[in-house]
Amino acid sequence: MDSSSVAFALDDLQTRNARLVRRAQQLPPAGARPVTIAGRVGGWIGPIAQTAVADLPGVHIEPEAVHFTAAPTARLSLDAVLREVALALRDAGCIRAWRDELLDVMAEGQTLARIERGAVRPLGLLTQAVHLNGWSPDGRLWVARRALNKSTDPGLWDTLSGGLVAAGEDPESALLRETFEEAGLPAVALAAHGPLRTVLRMHRRLGDGYQVENVLLSDCVLDAGVAPRNLDGEVLEFRCLAMPELWDMIVRGAFTLEAELAILDSLRHRLKAAPGGVAF
Known part of the structure; x- marks a missing residue:
């Protein structure tokens, strides 16, 4: 870390992080009911989504919860039931973007089935998001600007x-x-990256449902001269920021909520590891 570019102190990070955590911890939407998957509690479903799936095989709506199970009489496995649920949600306009990507359906610590990615928020299902903070050897941070056609x-x-x-x-x-697709960096460039750690579990009301997401983070110091390049069209540009510029962007709210939480977490770790806890 370059102590000549003082930008903030540990108290600044902790104060801002506390405000962000409050934004990331919200109650389920009004009228939402708990969801069970094969008898295990695993999500939250809002009123419009409840109506969309009410008559499907394997869906049982009760006053206290909405239950999803396999439907043997209809010869539908749990995966097949959830496929029909996702299609019904799409037809009802509950899914913002159909991705043709499957995510694991997890409940009470167990992986029970798979479902279309676009259906997880209408059902308030738990997802896992991984993030990488890439540092330069001189203590600057690489950041990426999301493409203008991203749905969120x-x-x-x-x-x-x-x-x-x-x-x-x-x-x-x-x-x-993700790092190869978004930043063009092969695994060898990340050989020394730190272990993934959980920053927090988000609970946030969004336009397409309820986000319940574990934010997992790793840090990596990239070799001098390494520059990311996007391969999948999801990044508009990259920048490598010195601490004053990074802090200015944080204060201006230039980052997504998840990204800012992840960056603040890394900054706290690096600040605590600095000799004497000196701000940088």
Whole structure:
């Protein structure tokens, strides 16, 4: 860290982080009911989505909860039931974007099925998001600006790379995949990246439902001369920020909520590790 570029102190980070955590911890939407998957509690479904799936095989709506199970009489496995649920949600306009990507359905610590990615928020299902903070050797941070055609937070700034863990994928593999797709960095460039850690579990009301998401984060110091380049069209530009510029962007609200939480977490770790806890 370059102590000549003092920008903030640990108290500044903790104060801002506390405000962000309050934004990231919201109650379920009004009228939402708990969701069970094969008898295990695993989500929250709003009134419009409840109406959309009410008559489907394997869906049982009770006053206290909405239950999703396999439907043997209709010869539908749990995966098949959830496929029909996702299609019904799409037809009812509850899904913002159909991705043709499957995510694991998790409840009470168990992976029970798979479902279309676009259906997870209308059902308030738990997702896992991995993020990478990529540092330069001189203590600057690489950040990425989201493409303007992204369905969520278009044009805002983000961590160097990040995305959801796909069905059947482990978080480490997801981190390497996302970093290659979004930043063009092969696994060898991340050989020394730190272990993934949980920043927090988000609970947030959004336009397309309820976001329940574990934010997982790793830090990596990239070799001098390494510059990211986007491969999947989801990043508009990259910048490598010195601390004063980074803090200015944080204060201006230039980052997504998840990205700012992840960046603040890394800054706290680095600040605490600095000799004497000196701000940088």
